[in-house]
Amino acid sequence: MSFITGVGLTSYGKHEGLSSLDLMSKAAALAISDAGLTRAEIDGILCGYSTVSPHIMLATVFAEHFGIGPSYAHAVQVGGATGLAMTMLAHHLVDAGVARHVLVVGGENRLTGQSRDASIAALAQVGHPDYEVPLGPTIPAYYGLVASRYMHEYGLTEQDLAEFAVLMRAHAATHPGAQFRDRITVADVMASKPVALPLKLLDCCPVSDGGAAFVISRGPTGEARVRVRGCAQPHTHQHVTAAPTLSELGAEIAIAKAKAASGVAISMCAMPRSMTALPSHWPCFWRDLGLAARGEAAARVRSGYFSRDGEMPLNTHGGLLSYGHCGVGGAMAHLIETHLQMTGRAGNRQVRDASIALLHGDGGVLSSHVSMFLERVR
């Protein structure tokens, strides 16, 4: 048994002058306070990575900086899946009695701490050094490949993909912390600059500064009663060249395993979340996660199915596309928004019923997957 007892999230966008450790510290202080705990009660720390400030021992660098001497600490690195992978690990750590309160933290000054080109170049290194990187693929290009194949197999159009960017912006418009809050249309997305076709600028995540943290505890520490009901992860490959297929994704395996671990059916989900790195693979995920039949995801977006007041509200904070993407913290923001919804603290974004939520994170190029069910208990 494990509970998410506190969450902390900074706004995403520009945080001029703040380091990765500063952003991690801000979020961590918010999360510990939200859990009603003191720093001294935190006995485990899991942190992600920072591309701006890489370090072989980031967790203990952070622990010292923040002023904690934990009895368990290390960093976790599985790309965009890191946030949920840390959550899964923290869940097992507190369940096994290794720690009572594990602080999970990620944060990075990815926007102001380095040039955009440096950021793009650093991330492109996820490619194979001999067989991919010399050819000049970029991160959007990896997802452009995925999108092209998916569109080819299932008849999606660029306009269909654009629907997801429009939805995320509509959600972000009501969140004061979101990096981009001006509403956009499908026409805006279609007219935005080509990046790695079929993906255009508004199909791609921004680069952001930001920090996110939460506390995973063995038992509740206050009013919030949100527990991890079950989680699972498969890792199907690393490099996109070695992907068994780009249209049948590891997400499907992840969700099946998480369902088995949770005893939950998708139909029970009042508020699923999809945590993704780029929207191009959302429709793929939604089919794999059982949320929409192949090719139907865009129609469901248009009909409001994934809107705040729809049957399956999705990423009510605006997701990576509009809330922002600061690396590890980018995906963690999804869990934090989920927690706020499940504890009735989402204000003007509050959905009707958020008793069970599905989260999914992926890292690499759809290579590392974590699916998780959260449940509100009384």
Place this chain on the structure above:
Amino acid sequence: MSAKFADWTSGEAAIRYQSCAACGRVQYFRRGFCAACGATELAEQRASGEGTVYATSLVCRSATPETRTHVPYNILLVDTAEGFRMMAMATTISPSPIASRCGSSHSPDGWCHILKGGMSRKVVASQRVA
């Protein structure tokens, strides 16, 4: 590790792969063992250069100075005739059949993959561009 053999990654005009003497699987990323069964008896093979485009993305914003001069260029995944998938880069994709010795269009590695066209068309040859 098997003896080093030259291919496009080291500047030679060849696409190479390995096939496993024990289980028959083929692999593109070179290793000293078969990633499917672990056997160390691997045969080094030269690919024909033919295949089918599996996926494609037109890169309009590149990440490195070396690739910037080629923008826009295509990044492709190609399913080769020999049964492995590889990434390729094409500075031109001609809509006409075999048109295209890529001429002076250079890919960063000195390679240019001559294509008939987009999705599901064939890669008919790989040429080293001098």
